[in-house]
Amino acid sequence: MTLLTASDILRKTEYEQSRPAFRRRIQVLKDKRRVLVGDHCSVHFECRETMRYQVQEMLRAEDSWNRPHAVADEFEAYNPLIPQKHELSATIMFEYETAEERSTYLPKFVGIDRHVWLHIGDTDPVLATFDRGQIDERGVSAVQYVKWILSPEQTEGLGRDGSVLRLRIDHPAYQAQAVVSEETRREIAGDPL
Helix, strand or coil, X not given: CCCCCHHHCCCHHHHHHHHHHHHHHHHHHHHHCEEECCCCEEEEECCHHHHHHHHHHHHHHHCCCCCCCXXXXXXXXXXXXXXXXXXXXXXXXXXXXXXXXXXXXXXXXXXXHHCEEEEECCCCCEECEECHHXXXXXXXXXXXXXXXXXXXXXXXXXXXXXXXXXXXXXXXXXXXXXXCCHHHHHHHHCCCC
């Protein structure tokens, strides 16, 4: 997918005017791209439009449209999450309601980067590649950015109607799996892969 450039970003006034409709459209898109894996994990498959929305919202939250390099800084953070050829990119969220629960469970997830798999049809499972900035030997952030690098055969399988897509986590502290709905498979298969 093409990375975001300055021409993709609306200025503050323009964004504020279009934001309600833009947010509704992105929420529908995100709902189609979200998969629950067990009781405390959701996987959000990212694309160019979800990252464009993230950049716009960060500029808005920080009111940084006029700060030098603000847009470039957001591109540096979010352009790497736009999947490229033969890639899927996702945000994984470990969802616990209270700070106490997060401080209890998240430290147990050390090593999770060796336990998140994507299965596409009958092809070999693909281990997720984690952003090393959010994981270390002491603990794990509740939000993780991951990619799966696909073979041409896996990419083809992803695009095939009826192909079974499955997410699996087999960490000793968190074990769950989910079959991706056909609607979600079609949505992510529609990205330029």
